[in-house]
Amino acid sequence: MNGRAHQLKVREVISETADAVSLIFDIPTDLTRRFAYAPGQYLTLRVPSERTGSVARCYSLSSSPYCDDRPTVTVKRTPGGYGSNWLCDNVSAGDILTVLEPAGTFVPRAWDRDLLLCAAGSGITPVISILTSALAIGRGDIALFYANRDRESIIFANRLQQLARGYPRRLTVTHWLESERGLPSARVFALWARPYRRHDVYVCGPAGFASSVAQGLGQLRIPGRAIRQENYRSLTGNPFERHTPVASEPTQVVTTAGGTVAPADVATVRVDIDGETHTLPWPRSEKLLDVLLSHDIDAPYVCRESACATCVCSVKQGRTRMLMNESLIEQELARGLTLACQTLPESDDLHIAFDQ
Known part of the structure; x- marks a missing residue:
């Protein structure tokens, strides 16, 4: 486990x-x-x-x-x-x-910015956490577009009504009910969202809803860097089952000019995690998460497929590359963040930090 x-x-x-x-x-x-x-x-x-x-x-x-x-x-x-x-x-x-333990990167970058929050169905769950927090500690204006099948399907209906009454100058809540108005189209959403096109955007909901919102935002020419989308994916593995590392290939060796033998295709990584530092050999064909788990280091992970960002860490020294990336955005990559479950070494000596 x-x-x-x-x-x-x-x-x-x-x-x-x-x-x-x-x-x-x-x-x-x-x-x-x-x-x-x-x-x-x-x-x-x-x-x-x-x-x-x-x-x-x-x-x-x-x-x-x-x-x-x-x-x-x-x-x-x-x-x-x-x-x-x-x-x-x-x-x-x-x-x-x-x-x-808590995981995920669907988190606002700054709490004082204006926010455009778009949710459908149970997509309101992370959105109301963001909304409530922004009202409590931020200073920006917030617009919420919340789509549901019918009025009885609205999760947190009373809570949203109370928040709108408590923050009439900062919070605007728009309920879109499929039973009354059909599904929201990209064009309709763009018309509604036009006054908020300079806000930071956060989207959570089914694929069809997210697609319409994305198309509407595109019509408003809202840049991709201002948009964050939460994606729900089914886990193909079970993180509650004990992970058994795949056996590594035998380490290759090469003979140097001086006649000594040195390992080939193996980097060295220094890893900061839970207040401790570990120095480990990192075979270039093995993902960082697999290396850590094989050394009984308690690294965080859930999906192992780059979708959840639970294993996010920071490259402090050296170069790495990811095989897949479905959760980190360009700004996070520019800050040196990477996903341990997908990361391979490209430098000989590296420094990775999980303690942010």
């Missing part, structure tokens, strides 16, 4: 709609630092399964670290979705769930 998994007690279960519940967790004092989170991040929950032992599912934090005492995730029932249905049907106050 990933060493970042912890047993947490569910303090309270709140019914948000007929198809959505919020799970509020108690965090033991010794785990307070481990479960410090940023608005827009998520938790990965272990869901028991009779067929496979367990499945892992990621759910966004709907609470705000600046306004709420305890972290909360909100789960919306998905037709045919095993994890969401099990959680909605079986979890009660006092139950213990196995949970990974």
Whole structure:
């Protein structure tokens, strides 16, 4: 099992709609630092399964670290979705769930900027965390476009109404109901969003909704650097199962001019993680995460597919390259951030830091 998994007690279960519940967790004092989170991040929950032992599912934090005492995730029932249905049907106050530490990069870069937040269905979950936090600690204006099937499907309807009343000069909330107006088209969204085209944009929702929003933003010529989109992907692996590293190929050696033998195709990396520094050999064909796990170093990870950004780290010295990247944006790459699950070495000596 990933060493970042912890047993947490569910303090309270709140019914948000007929198809959505919020799970509020108690965090033991010794785990307070481990479960410090940023608005827009998520938790990965272990869901028991009779067929496979367990499945892992990621759910966004709907609470705000600046306004709420305890972290909360909100789960919306998905037709045919095993994890969401099990959680909605079986979890009660006092139950213990196995949970990974907070992860994700769908987090505002600056809290004083104006924000355009676009959500559909359960996509409101990370968005309301961002919205609530921005109102509490920021100074910018916020516009929310929230699409749902019908009025009964609106998650956090009362909470959004209270926030709009409490911040009438800073917050604008627009509900778009498919039952009344059909699906929002790119053209309609662009017309609505025109007054907010200089805002930073955050989008979370199903693929069709996200596509319409992206096309509408394109019509307004909003630059890509101003847009962040949260993508939900199913995990193909289970981070709650013990990782067994793939056996490495035998290290090749070469004979130098002086007759000595030196390893070939192996770099050296110094890794800062959890307040400790480790110096390790890094075979050029092995991803950094695999190297760390093979040395029993408790590196954070979830999907191993570049989608979740749980394993993000910083290249302090040397050059690396990623095989895939579905979560880091250009500005983050320019700052030297990389994903351990996809990173290979290109320099001989490297310095990587997980402690940001």
